[in-house]
Amino acid sequence: MLLDFNSEKPIYIQLAEAIEDDILKGIFEEETQIISTTEISVNFKINPATAGKGINLLVDEGILYKKRGVGMFVSTGAKQKILTKRKESFYREFIMSLLEEASKLNISKEEIITMIERSSKNEQN
Amino acid sequence: MNNILKVSKYQLRDFKAAMIIYYGIILAISAIIIISYFTFVSNPDGNGHFSGFGSSALIFMFISGLNCFKSNFKFMQANNVSRKRFFLANIVTLILVSAFMALLNSVLSNVLSRIIPYRDIFEQIYQKHFILADLTWFFSLFTFATSLGWFITMLYYKCNSLMKTIVSLSPIFVIALIITLNYITDGASTRGISRFFTSTLGLTNNNPYIAVLSFLTGFVVMTALSWLLLRRMPIKE
Amino acid sequence: MSKIEIKGITKEYGTTKALDNINLTIEPNKIYGLLGRNGAGKTTLLNLMTNKLFPNSGEITLDGQTVFENDKALGRIFYMMEKNLYPLGLKVKEIFQWTKEYYPSFDTKYANELSARFGLDVNKKIKALSTGYSSIFKAIAALASNADIIIFDEPILGLDANHRDMFYKELIANYSEKPKTMIISTHLIEEVAEVLEEVIIIDKGKLIRKESVEQLLTTAYAVSGEASKVDEYINGKKVIGAETMGKFKSVVVLEDIHKKNDMLAKELNLEFAKAELQKLFISLTNS
Structure with a gap:
């Protein structure tokens, strides 16, 4: 988990995204407990209210749930929820701007696909 | 009351160390006097006598009074203790210490007077010796001495450096004033002062209880003045 | 309570x-x-x-x-x-x-x-x-x-x-x-x-x-990029704590972050960042 205090993105949003990343990477498995708000705020030296705000964001989305007296747990299907959400924003943030830029540079869709195939081949090598 | 005693408890800790040292010295001196008396004095029935522990206790109490303000006040401020609570605790402390010192002093002079020709200041003044008067007399004198010392340090703490100099020099002015008045009034003022002391100390009719009353009045006046100083005493930055 | x-x-x-x-x-x-x-x-x-x-x-x-x-x-x-x-x-x-x-x-x-x-x-x-x-x-x-x-x-x-x-x-x-x-x-x-x-x-x-x-922190933001472009962006805005390194310049703009001009910044190839509390504090108490 990494937080960037200089980023213009508010800390609590960064924190929520960092936890999502860890769920995607399988560091936090579904139906297992994640680190507590206290641990988060102590480790990153951030205000506990800020940490709580980040966690609550994920609770509201149904990615985390609270077990009374125990702590925060990853919900069943959390990974899927995050993937769906991320795909949505991937489309909005990357694909749309990619296509926008491509049309400025007169790059056709076929060319784009070729580029992508080429780069994934390079990666395999 | 419990809260006040907690503050007194700390103040008494301060006195304890000083009293142990003081009585260590006093007992050592007593031992030397007793030994040298039996070793060197050839004529035990002579008129000479020993004295002075009462007045040294008095000085000790005055100095203790001087020493027991600043550090205690700061520590109590560090613990967010109100001035009122600190003040009441201090009265309790002064009374307890004075009573204890009066008792020790009385025990010491009684023991000494049985071994060597020892006469305490009380006996010298009133030419008589009985325990209750001796105890109350010293007790009230000690409360007065400590409260006077306490008041003086507080005055110093509150004053800026100019005022401190003025306060320090004030005894000289007072003495100068007495001398001048004495000269102007052709001795009448000095006689007045001496009459004042004679009557307040109960010497006119040789009654030590009048002195007790005077000392206690002095104690009350000093603590009242101290409260006026302490009431709005800022912490020095 | x-x-x-x-x-x-x-x-x-x-x-x-x-x-x-x-x-x-x-x-x-x-x-x-x-x-x-x-x-x-x-x-x-x-x-x-x-x-x-x-x-x-x-x-x-x-x-x-x-x-x-x-x-x-x-x-x-x-x-x-x-x-x-x-x-x-x-x-x-x-x-x-x-x-x-x-x-x-x-x-x-x-x-x-x-x-x-x-x-x-x-x-x-x-x-x-x-x-x-x-x-x-x-x-x-x-x-x-x-x-x-x-x-x-x-x-x-x-x-x-x-x-x-x-x-x-x-x-x-x-x-x-x-x-x-x-x-x-x-x-x-x-x-x-x-x-x-x-x-x-x-x-x-x-x-x-x-x-x-x-x-x-919503009352200010930092913007950085090529000096002349940054100057163009901040024209008419209240800024503090300008730092220049060669052609690169970074300033804190005293403006509600919701008012920042993304379009213009993109055009000028500028980057936004969070204003540091320290810098904001200095500007607020430096009069």
């Missing part, structure tokens, strides 16, 4: 006004930063809140009760002062013992544990402590006091980077364990910025700001 209300507080020293008509409410269970330059009046305000000094006018209450000579209210506040008021001849452990007399919920075990962790020898006398360890000792006493309100005046004075890190972490852990009002007065802001929930900014005896850090 432990709400502190500061109503119309003015404190004068001779003819100078150290504090000028301060009105402020400190809500329970938040971590506050009391920020201001040296001599701004921070310590005076804290001294007034804890009955160390008396105001010329105004009143300070804790849950509606005046703090003036009020042992009940004062006993709920622990004030770690920058100045040392502890007797120099006493040992650290003795002070811990005495502190428990006046703060009955003082946690001696925790105080000893923290001392061990920070490498503070509790058998040392106060006069033998270095500046850093003097701060550590006072901060530990404050953290272990279990008071409803803990005030720290320049708590990290003389602390090395490692100890500062440990202090902030312990402060957060302590707060998480049992939420309480914490007020951290400091002129070193950068390290403490993320720890705070709200800031109170004082300048020359006047209250300038009292708002959440988040709120305060």
